[in-house]
Amino acid sequence: MRTPLETIDGKAVKNLAGAHAINGAVVFGQPGGFAVLVKYGANERAVAAQRSRRLRIWRNLNTAAAYVRDELGLARFEIDMTEHDPTAVERKRPDTAKRQRQLHEAAEHDAWFRGQVQKALDGVKDGSNRAIPEEEWTARSNATRVELKRRIVKHGS
Structure with a gap:
């Protein structure tokens, strides 16, 4: 089990990306989806959901990878599927x-x-x-x- 990560909000991540300060990223599996860890300087932070400090979870690998490629401008990054469990969380909205x-x-x-x-x-x-x-x-x-x-x-x- 991965230790709890410090988070960074999406706006700060985009500012880092705009300044070309991101050294790398890891898309890592989570129960029910994928999260993104950005590396900048000597720091590593997980991207937080909007208006919260919880991990932002993408439902599938393609959308998480597209975020890293398109929003962060990184064509090369790591993928860690160790903790991915697609059946762990039901994310349907009944309403x-x-x-x-x-x-x-x-x-x-x-x-x-x-x-x-x-x-x-x-x-x-x-x-x-x-x-x-x-x-x-x-x-x-x-x-x-x-x-x-x-x-x-x-x-x-």
Whole structure:
């Protein structure tokens, strides 16, 4: 088991990479994914997750390697699979499907609503939708209120 590592936040790592101060990196296996250890000067630090001091864990080796290559600018680095156990941590988010469904429904409703508004505006422009005079609107509203009150009295709710 690897001893607990000191961490460094992603912004500091990017600053080191920008200054070409990183000497090397190790992508090392963790339960459920991979972490990255950067070497600079005489120091070694593991890259921390955003807004925390815990290890940042990438789900697969390709994304961790891409981070080292693309974000840190290191084409050569080590890979240590010693402690990798892909079955150790279940990282699924049970609320993801529900959240995605809600986003999809909201997008559909937004598109429908915008279409209705555009249809009404087009109707006003071409004359197929007429403006209701205020007196007529008041009479319709009052008639609707009277009918609703009648139903409430009749059904008791």
